[in-house]
Amino acid sequence: MTSTVADHHHDEVPKGITRWLFTTNHKDIGTLYLWFAFIMFLVGGAMSLIIRAELFQPGLQIINPHFFNQMTTVHALVMVFGAVMPGFVGFANWQIPMMIGAPDMALPRLNNWSFWLLPFAAALLIISLFVPGGGPAAGWTLYPPLTIQGGMGVDFTIFTVHLLGMSSILGSINIIATILNMRAPGMTLMKMPLFVWTWLI
Structure with missing residues (x-):
């Protein structure tokens, strides 16, 4: 009796950290996305609390004013690219294959x-x-001329945004390929749930 790789795709689940590092199961990866989004939400929320504490009363100096601007920039990037977007992709990883029968x-x-x-x-x-030179203080939009005055912190941040964008693009390619090619027999585009359509569009 012969067997194929597809026959054992999810039969033997590795244990421990190996399961999470090398998983190809959409539910495991969706769970990783959701946990990552939650952790980044806590990091961004902690920054938000420090920002609000600094603004609690006029003249209150909890942190350095320049570091305040840097933290405001990083807080916004963490919340948008670290919490919201990965959270959405986590739900998509969990739901889309089950909704289209893949x-x-x-x-x-x-x-x-x-x-x-x-x-x-x-x-x-x-x-x-x-x-050295401090983090990015150019705001989360990273518009010039502030970005050309920031030093290495801005360079790190722009490279980070490129990595986050690459992750988002790769995830989008995967989701679109899944929706267009992995639907169950009889699941036409017009029969797909609205949640799946929002991801395709």
Whole structure:
């Protein structure tokens, strides 16, 4: 009796950290995205509390004014690119294959890789606060001329945004490929749930 790789795709689940590092299961990767989004939400929320504490009363100096501007920039980037977007992708990873009758995502290894770009990018973003010359203080939009005056912190941040964007693009390619190619027989585009349509559009 012969067997194929597909027959054992999810039969033997590795234990411990190996399961999470090398998983290609859409539910595991969706869970990783959701946990990452929650952790980044806590990091961004802690920054928000420090920002609000600084603004609690006129003249109150809890942190250095320049560091305040840097933290405001990083807080916004953490919340948008670290909490909100990965949270949405986590729900998409969990729901889309089940909603269209697919066994998994179309490109499971790409799915894994697109997630594992995020922790490195997030670490780089947090590190950018502590590089020589200080972190980015240009606001979360990173518009010039403030970005050309910021030093290494801005360079780290722009590279981070590129990594986060790469992760987002790879995840989008995977989701679109899954929706267009992995639907169950009889699941036409017009029969797809609205949640799936929002991701396709």
